[in-house]
Amino acid sequence: MAKRARIRCSNKKDGKNPRERITHVGGLNPDGTQRKRSIDQAIKDIESGEWKFYVEEYGRTVDVV
Template sequence: MTKRERSRYVNKTDRKNPHERISHVGGANPDGTPWKRSIDQAIRDIENNEWEFYVEENGRRVDVVWATHDGYKYIKTAADDIHPNNLLLLAECP
C-alpha cells in the first residue's frame, strides 16, 4: 500500500539550478517523529508507488512528482510546470 506523506522540509545544495538545488525532502510522521529521504530515494519511492508526497499551503494540497531536465531527475510540485518553487520555499530539514 502506498504511503502518503506531507513534505514540510527540504535540504538544499548551493547550486543555482532549481532542478539540482534540493537534496532531501522531509516531514513528520503521525506520531511526530521526523522522516527524511534523499531525492534519489524519494524519486525511486514515487516511481515504485511506495510513497506519494505532497505539499500543503493554505489548505491546498499539491502532489510532488518527479521530472527530468537535461537528463537529471528532480522533484517538483505538479502545479509548477518546470520550476519547483513550492518545494524551494519549504523550511530546511532539521
C-alpha cells in the same frame, strides 16, 4: 496502496541559491518523529508506488510527481 506523506521542508547544498538543486525532503512520521529522505530515495519511493508525497500551503494541496 501507497502511503501518503506531506513534505514540510527541503534542503539544498547552498540554501540561499534559488537555482541550487534540492538534495533532501522531510516531514513528520505518523508517530511525530522526523522523516528525511534524499531526493533520489524519494523518487524511487514514488516510482515504486510505495509512497505518494504532497505539499500543502494555505489550505491547498499539490501532489509531488
